[in-house]
Structures are given as C-alpha cells and as structure tokens.
Amino acid sequence: MNKVRTILTLSFVIAGLGGAMSTFALxxxxxxxxxxxxxxxxxxxxxxxxxxxxxxxxxxxxxxxxGIENYALNLRQHGCIKCHSKARAEKENTKPPSDSHFVDRDGNQLGKLSSRRYFCTQCHMVQIKGEPLVENTFQGLE
Ligand code: HEC
Ligand code: HEC
Incomplete structure (x- = not known):
C-alpha cells in the first residue's frame, strides 16, 4: 500500500513540474x-x-x-587554402590572407598561416539573402 502511495505521490510531483515548466516561455x-x-x-x-x-x-x-558549403574546414582538410594560399590566390583571382594571419601570439612573423587563423570562419562569414532580425541603425564607412 505504501509503495503505491509513493508512486502516486511521485507521479503527481513529476506531472506538477511538467505543468510548471510548460508555462515558462522565453x-x-x-x-x-x-x-x-x-x-x-x-x-x-x-x-x-x-x-x-x-x-x-x-x-x-x-x-x-x-558559398562555402563545398569546402571542408577541419583538422585534416582545409578547403579555403586551395584558393586563398599565397601561392594560389592570384591564379584563383582572389587575395591571400593579409600579413596579420601569419603572426603568432608573441608577435613573431611566421612562414606559414598562424594556428590562430586556421579556422577562417571564426571571423569571416558568408552572407544570406535575408531580412534583418531587428531594426539596425548602424552606419558603416562611406
Ligand atoms: C574555388 C576557390 C575558392 C575557395 C575554395 C574559397 N574561396 Fe574565398 N574567394 C574566392 C574568390 C575568387 C574570391 C573573390 C570574389 C570576388 O571578388 O568576386 C574570394 C573572396 C573571399 C573573401 C573576401 C576577401 C575580400 O578582401 O573581400 C573571403 C573573406 C573569402 N573568400 C574567404 C574564404 C573562406 C573562409 C573559404 C573557405 C571556407 C574560401 N574563401 C574558399 C575563391 C575561393
Ligand atoms: C581571428 C580572426 C580571423 C581569422 C581566424 C581569419 N581572418 Fe582573415 N581577416 C581578419 C581580419 C580582422 C582581417 C582584416 C584586417 C587584416 O587584414 O588584418 C582579415 C582579412 C582577410 C583577407 C583580406 C586580405 C586583404 O589583403 O585585404 C582575406 C583574403 C582573409 N582575411 C582570408 C582569411 C582566410 C582564408 C582565413 C583562414 C585560413 C582567415 N582569413 C582567418 C580576421 C581573421
């Protein structure tokens, strides 16, 4: 009998919690x-x-x-560098990353891309044809 009561009480508590949570909306x-x-x-x-x-x-x-959906960017593959490396950029009709991408955290100029700049999409982003989420009055450079 006691067992049944405990189970019943528990299920009421759980149901109550569920109800309280569903009224909480952000x-x-x-x-x-x-x-x-x-x-x-x-x-x-x-x-x-x-x-x-x-x-x-x-x-x-x-x-x-x-678009960048066809270019893998992970520890083993770096799709961006195929076109944006210093060696390839001109042929691909684009630019290599600027010198700031070849400096380590101590300010030393490196011969290769700094690991701090490996994941390009940390900073560079594709754009979509979308509407702004909220009104934005920011005025950029002329
Ligand atoms: C198949 C070659 C190719 C690959 C791969 C490629 N890009 Fe590009 N990228 C270009 C070309 C070409 C342009 C210039 C487009 C133009 O000016 O019309 C460009 C432009 C850019 C620019 C703008 C540069 C500026 O000064 O305005 C950024 C940033 C960029 N790419 C980042 C990336 C990243 C990050 C990746 C990998 C996820 C990537 N690209 C992969 C060819 C490529
Ligand atoms: C930590 C942020 C960061 C990461 C990661 C990063 N970039 Fe940049 N990138 C910048 C900033 C900031 C600028 C503009 C100022 C400058 O040139 O330093 C820039 C400029 C550029 C430019 C324009 C160069 C020019 O001469 O005008 C290209 C191309 C570029 N990045 C490509 C890349 C590629 C490809 C990667 C990945 C291998 C990458 N970036 C990773 C921050 C980043």
Whole structure:
C-alpha cells in the first residue's frame, strides 16, 4: 500500500513540474516564444557578390562573398587554402590572407598561416539573402 502511495505521490510531483515548466516561455529577438520557433527555418540563398562585399568598419574581417558549403574546414582538410594560399590566390583571382594571419601570439612573423587563423570562419562569414532580425541603425564607412 505504501509503495503505491509513493508512486502516486511521485507521479503527481513529476506531472506538477511538467505543468510548471510548460508555462515558462522565453521571448526571442523575433518576439515569438522559443517553442513556436522550433520549426525548421526556410532555406535562404547564399549571397554571391562579385568583386567582394565592401567593409563597413576598419579592421573588419571581410565578409565571404561566395558559398562555402563545398569546402571542408577541419583538422585534416582545409578547403579555403586551395584558393586563398599565397601561392594560389592570384591564379584563383582572389587575395591571400593579409600579413596579420601569419603572426603568432608573441608577435613573431611566421612562414606559414598562424594556428590562430586556421579556422577562417571564426571571423569571416558568408552572407544570406535575408531580412534583418531587428531594426539596425548602424552606419558603416562611406
Ligand atoms: C574555388 C576557390 C575558392 C575557395 C575554395 C574559397 N574561396 Fe574565398 N574567394 C574566392 C574568390 C575568387 C574570391 C573573390 C570574389 C570576388 O571578388 O568576386 C574570394 C573572396 C573571399 C573573401 C573576401 C576577401 C575580400 O578582401 O573581400 C573571403 C573573406 C573569402 N573568400 C574567404 C574564404 C573562406 C573562409 C573559404 C573557405 C571556407 C574560401 N574563401 C574558399 C575563391 C575561393
Ligand atoms: C581571428 C580572426 C580571423 C581569422 C581566424 C581569419 N581572418 Fe582573415 N581577416 C581578419 C581580419 C580582422 C582581417 C582584416 C584586417 C587584416 O587584414 O588584418 C582579415 C582579412 C582577410 C583577407 C583580406 C586580405 C586583404 O589583403 O585585404 C582575406 C583574403 C582573409 N582575411 C582570408 C582569411 C582566410 C582564408 C582565413 C583562414 C585560413 C582567415 N582569413 C582567418 C580576421 C581573421
């Protein structure tokens, strides 16, 4: 009898917790509750911009003006370097990373890409054809 009572009490506690949790909703930047946003977002087209995307502030890592889904970037493979290495860039009609990418944390100039700059997409990002999430009044460089 006691066992049954314990199980019953436990199930009420769990049901109660579940109920309390479902009334707890966070608002996102889009204004909708997060649960309502769990649907997969529409696929957006990558913005391909010939001639590159202008920088909007000094020292900005330039945005990537092309798709990158076909270029592996992991410990074994580095898809970006096939076109953006110093040796290949000119042939591929683009630029190699600037000198800042060849300096270690102690300021020494290296002969190879610094490990601090290995994962390009830490700083450089592709763009999609999308609407801004919120109003933005930032004014970039002319
Ligand atoms: C098949 C060759 C190729 C590969 C691979 C490639 N890129 Fe590019 N990338 C280009 C070309 C060509 C441009 C110049 C596009 C233009 O100006 O129209 C460019 C431009 C860029 C720029 C803009 C540079 C600037 O000064 O505006 C960045 C940043 C960049 N790529 C990053 C990457 C990253 C990160 C990867 C890997 C995930 C990558 N690219 C892979 C060919 C490539
Ligand atoms: C820690 C951030 C960071 C990482 C990681 C990084 N970059 Fe950059 N990149 C920058 C910044 C900041 C600039 C602009 C200022 C400068 O040139 O130092 C830049 C500039 C560039 C440019 C423009 C060069 C020019 O002469 O105008 C290219 C091309 C580039 N990066 C490619 C790459 C590639 C390819 C990788 C990966 C191998 C990479 N970057 C990794 C921050 C980064």
């Amino acid at each position: 608002d996102s930047l889009r204004g909708a509750a997060i649960e309502e946003m769990s649907a997969q977002p529409a696929k957006r087209k990558i913005d391909v911009v010939e001639g590159g995307i202008e920088r909007t502030f000094e020292q900005q890592p330039p945005l990537i003006p092309h």
